[in-house]
Amino acid sequence: MSIATALSPAADLPRGRSDLVVVGAGIVGLAHAVEAVRRGLSVTVVERDRRPVGASVRNFGHCCITAQEGDLLGLAERSRTGWLDAAGRAGLWAPEAGALVVARSATELAVLEELRDERGADAVRLRTRDQVGDALGRAADARGDLVGGALLPADLRVNPREAAPRLAAWLAEQPGATVVWGTNVTGVGEGTVHTARGDVHGERVLLCVGHDLDRLHPAEAEAHGIERCRLSMARIEAPEAFRTDAAVLTATSMLRYDAFTATPSAAALRAEVTAHSPELLDVVANVMFTRLPDGTVLVGDSHAYDATEIPFQDEAVSALLLREAARVLGVREVRVTERWQGVYASSPRGPLLVRDVAEGVRAISVTSGVGMTLSFGLAAATFDGDLKTTD
Template structure:
């Protein structure tokens, strides 16, 4: 089949249901649903994507746009590398911004540096490239003022996308493919074998994928409860960048290291945790991951904190937001950051495991990333889904 090449930047609103039956119906136009649509379209399947809103507004547009590859471990590491290849393929086809910009982990203590050195031992010097304090300060635009930085590591395999545009660009590109229909503004009320029930009528498909992120509990409350899915709320801001901060690498700090298995599994991982408990208990109280990424327009996304519950309450805690901004400003060696926007991110979280992939009825599968790494894994998950279905039909 032929793939139409174009690089539109906004989805064209259309709420017309397809008249016929599709090979695949996907519920949800976040990055997980769209990555599956992309992989299906590439394989020549007819695809219908149904999204309740008029553009992507879920977790997929509220995040850092950091495909956090190297910090994964085991099966997730393999899936993340697969996903990386998928993102680059999607970028080539659709024109969406994806940059092999890597990530820079800033170390400000000997324990942080020890974790990075141990990871380099495990993964090799090409994958974890140690940096001196001067190099890290230079990369951050701090010039000769390295402050309390002791060194760091550059992780070249990490990938950056623009979260504001990746899902909309992908959806817009998909919607002009001859074998794909994207239906906006259409809520799905229920799913059964072969049929998706929407507020506008039924949509039929041979296979159905339900990719609704944290809203899985709306359609499948029992499955969500069995997997222990909660909503994780995150505090985010977009700020003006200090002039000299130019890198597109994601910037990670000690609290970021505490969130990823690749770092915590290192021999110095426990020492790092004890150290952060000692000097920054307030960051652990809000389950912070102090990190930031630069958007192509030069502004910077800063976050984040994590608060868990079945309902995402709407109220944002200003001291938490300020703590995150002050912590990022300190890494950048600047007095303060000028906030341009604030928002709350929400994603699916579970103590039972990082993924929910479950068959709900014959030909109906639910897929939710329940660990806050859906940007990292989306295309890998999609590739795995289609590998499996090819194996099943072989």
């Protein structure tokens, strides 16, 4: 079955009762559906749109394993196993390419050295200036601002534009699995999902709708402080010598991910970036980029938070991110082929919302920018009974 066929809306809702009904065909919902099928359960996925168009296709396709901390690190490591299994089943592009963290100052390198000391040399592999320059495709005479870096080999790459559609297409081919597109959910009760086309029944129901939880259960979304985080992102033509499939992270990335911010030098790094590039902190930048299989490169991103995202993009913010990416790549400028606004659920109260909203109905939202990273780990924890509800 082609992806185009798989993403056409179902003519009829499934008859009978599934073991599981998943509301939402984003990556978190699909991961739970794939895990259900893997465990021999029947599953129905209900999605309001006719193809994945939300957070799951607008991101970097970076499964950021090593930079997690605490309980999230355990979930991310479980998710890595799930991603690789799903990639084998559904034919996904998922190279074990790792992430390259670029250091352009002694302070940045100190953060990486401290993380290496904490996690070990296998998990955090320090790189020399020339090794980083080679990976970025910089000419030998254009490496003056590089100090070194680190490879995080556990990190995975996927193509965000194809991962969710291919998983959905694979699911639609499995016995006992149904994916219903173009069907808006209007309410959920014990064992029943009410839709604009009729009711869907299941022994268990999972609401995996991200920030749109406020459309179905506003009280729970408000209690967790869910907002929408909008991101400025672009796709560029790759510089001729840039070849690595590793995600490329920078100092601003180190200011966002918990494993880096837990190091002793993290405060000094924030002060350093504040001194030389306050404009990046003003837009809450995470300057990073990832290469797609066709060779083009995804570049971003900035972060802005509100209950309802505005549709307008500030060209000055986009230009700032592109200039900084060009500096890391060691080129004068980059050529943009696409721009878009990313979006994901965010909350100052924590990275996860897990709440039982009715008997047999659980809402699961990743309320930070690591939905791709945690998706399959959350699914495994859900079915193993290890996923605790959040306050």
